[in-house]
Amino acid sequence: TEAEIISGEIMEHIGEEGIVDKLLALGIKTVVLTLGKRGCILKNKQIYLRAPAFAVKTVDTTGAGDTFCGALAAELSKGHNWNETLEFASAAAAICVTRMGAQPSIPTETEVYDFLKKTVNYSF
Known part of the structure; x- marks a missing residue:
């Protein structure tokens, strides 16, 4: 929109x-x-x-866009490349949509890294 x-x-x-x-x-x-x-x-x-996008069971999309943007900004501020940044932001948004609500659905950095490790065999 x-x-x-x-x-x-x-x-x-x-x-x-x-x-x-x-x-x-x-x-x-x-x-x-x-x-x-x-x-x-x-x-x-x-x-x-x-x-x-990561395939997850969507419960509520509230906050997914904001979560994506926040994760994107955080990763860029750390100097990560675009591929890593988009993957991290997409993972954060994927976790977000599996939970109800706006603020309570936003994952922590650790949760995103854990999700990536399980989903795409990341090693940090």
Whole structure:
């Protein structure tokens, strides 16, 4: 919804990548477009990534976008690359949707790392 408002376009008409390209044309340096259970897209002048979402049993989507954005910002602040950052943010959002509520559903960093270790064999 926010991407449509900012771009002035309707995703249904121009597609996800069309929205991303429109945002880049408006001067945004890097676009991360979340797509719920379909993952997310990241694009800038150098990088184009599509990151899948983790398959989980969804209970409540309240706070998932905020959790994703917070986790994304936290990982970027640590100097992690885009692949690691998107995977971490997606994992945090995946955990969030398995719980009820907004604030109580936000996972801790340790919970996200544990989830990643079980799900994708991460080693930290």
